Amino acid sequence: MSSPNQAQTKALVDTSVLTNALLKPSLEGRAATTAIKSFAESQLPQYAIKEFKAGPLRSYVWFHNKVISCANWEDAVNAISLIWRRHNLQSTALRALADFQSSISKQMPANLLQQYPNQTLGEIQRAEAILWLKIAVFRAWRNRGKLTTRVVSRLPCYQDCDPQVEPNGRIDDRPVVCGADDCSLRASFRNRTAELDALISACDQLPKKSETDKRRQALRQLRRFPDRPFEEKHCRALGDAVFALQCPKDAVIITTNLVDHGPLALAVGVSAISP
Amino acid sequence: MPELAQRTAEVVDLGQRRKTFEEQLRTDLRFTADVHTVSSPTTSNKREATFEDLYSAGTISHALISRSRELLQDGAERIQAAQDLLAIGDEVGADQQVMLLQGVLPELFCCRGISEGSSAFVLALHYALANQRGAPLDGDQIFAIRRGLNFVRENLFLSFDRSLDFIDMLSDSKLVVDPPETAILTDVFTESSTDESAS
Numbered sequence: 001m002s003s004p005n006q007a008q009t010k011a012l013v014d015t016s017v018l019t020n021a022l023l024k025p026s027l028e029g030r031a032a033t034t035a036i037k038s039f040a041e042s043q044l045p046q047y048a049i050k051e052f053k054a055g056p057l058r059s060y061v062w063f064h065n066k067v068i069s070c071a072n073w074e075d076a077v078n079a080i081s082l083i084w085r086r087h088n089l090q091s092t093a094l095r096a097l098a099d100f101q102s103s104i105s106k107q108m109p110a111n112l113l114q115q116y117p118n119q120t121l122g123e124i125q126r127a128e129a130i131l132w133l134k135i136a137v138f139r140a141w142r143n144r145g146k147l148t149t150r151v152v153s154r155l156p157c158y159q160d161c162d163p164q165v166e167p168n169g170r171i172d173d174r175p176v177v178c179g180a181d182d183c184s185l186r187a188s189f190r191n192r193t194a195e196l197d198a199l200i201s202a203c204d205q206l207p208k209k210s211e212t213d214k215r216r217q218a219l220r221q222l223r224r225f226p227d228r229p230f231e232e233k234h235c236r237a238l239g240d241a242v243f244a245l246q247c248p249k250d251a252v253i254i255t256t257n258l259v260d261h262g263p264l265a266l267a268v269g270v271s272a273i274s275p
Numbered sequence: 276m277p278e279l280a281q282r283t284a285e286v287v288d289l290g291q292r293r294k295t296f297e298e299q300l301r302t303d304l305r306f307t308a309d310v311h312t313v314s315s316p317t318t319s320n321k322r323e324a325t326f327e328d329l330y331s332a333g334t335i336s337h338a339l340i341s342r343s344r345e346l347l348q349d350g351a352e353r354i355q356a357a358q359d360l361l362a363i364g365d366e367v368g369a370d371q372q373v374m375l376l377q378g379v380l381p382e383l384f385c386c387r388g389i390s391e392g393s394s395a396f397v398l399a400l401h402y403a404l405a406n407q408r409g410a411p412l413d414g415d416q417i418f419a420i421r422r423g424l425n426f427v428r429e430n431l432f433l434s435f436d437r438s439l440d441f442i443d444m445l446s447d448s449k450l451v452v453d454p455p456e457t458a459i460l461t462d463v464f465t466e467s468s469t470d471e472s473a474s
Contacts, residue, residue: 139439
C-alpha cells in the first residue's frame, strides 16, 4: 500500500500532492513533481482542483489581501496566528516570516532610498510581499493543469473560474464552491453500492476526527438515499473517498496523506503511495 | 593592470551615470509636479509632489524608465558575460558576474512603478539567486535568467501574466523563486484546508 508499485504506469494525483507541487518550493514540492512525472500517465481529478482552490489557494489569496489591508508586513503575519490560533503554529517560523530576511529591501543600501524618495524599507517590504503572493497565487492556479498528463472526472456543477484582481489590487477568488443544489458526484457514485459499503466500513480504520465522521455520514447518505439531492457540504465531506472512487483500477493514488487514503483505497481495490 | 584600469573606468562611469540620473530625476519630479498640480484643482500649488502623487496621476517618470533601462542593460550584459565565461570553463568569473547582476536587483525593484510584470520577474530573480545560498549557477540556470532578463529589457512594460512565463522558466531550471521563510505558509494553510475549507 505504501510502497511504489513499479508495475503501475498510471497515477491519480490527490489534493495534498497537487498543493505541494504548486505551492511548496522546497524538497516536498520537488518530490511531488518528480513523483507525478515518474508515471507514464498522470491524472488530476477536477475534485482536487476544487479542493485546492477552496483550501490552500484560498488561504494564500486571503493572506495577499490581508497584506494589502494592513499597514505593514508584520501586522499581516500576526493575523495568521490569530486566524489559525487553534493550530500549533511554530512561533520561530512565524517570527522568521515576520523578519523576512530574504526580502529585497534588506539588500538596499541607505543611499538608494535617498535616490528614490518617499519609499521606506517598510513600504518596499510590503509591496514586495504583495507582489510575491500575487505571483504565488497566479502561478499555482495557471500551472494546475500542467502538472499531469490530463485533468479527469470533470464536475459539471463546478465552475473553474480564474481568480480576478480587483481595481483596488485585492484578489477575488470566487467561486470556491459549486453552489449547486444537487452535486454531480451523486450521479457518478449512486450505483456503486458495493464500493460505497466498503468505504463506509473502511471509515472505521481512519483516525477518529470530525473529518472522518462527516465522510462516513456523506457516504451513508449516498448509499441509503441515492435519489436525495447531494449538497455542497456532502460533496466536501466525501473528501478522500472521492479519489478512491475515481481512481482507475490500473492506477495508484499519489498522496502525502496515506493515513486517510490508504484504507479507503484498499477498500475499493486500488492502492495509495507517497511521493 | 589593464583590467584594473578598465574596472576603474567602469566605476567612474557608473558614478557619472548615477549623478546624471539623480539630476534628471530631480528635473522630472519638478516637471511632473507642475503637470499634476495644474490638473488637480484641489491640490495646493505649493505642496511638494510625492512619488505616490506621481503614480496616482498615472505618470511614470522618464528618469525612472531611463534608469531602469540602464540597469537592465547592465544586468543583461552581466549574465551574457557569465554565460560566456562559463562556456570557457571560468566558473569564478561567471559567478562574479552573477553576483554583480544580483547587486542591481534592489534598485531595479525601486523602479517597480514602471510595470508589474518586470518587477515580478526582478523579484523572482532576487529570490532565485538568494536561494542559491552561495552555490554557483549552472548553464541552464544562466540561460533561463538571460532569456528572461533580455525579454524584460526589450519589453519594459511587461504584463504580469507574461512575466509568469519567464518566472516559470527560472523555476524549470531548478531555481527556487520563493522566499525561504514562506515555506511555513503552505503547511499552515494546508492544515486548515482539511477542516474548514470553504466553510
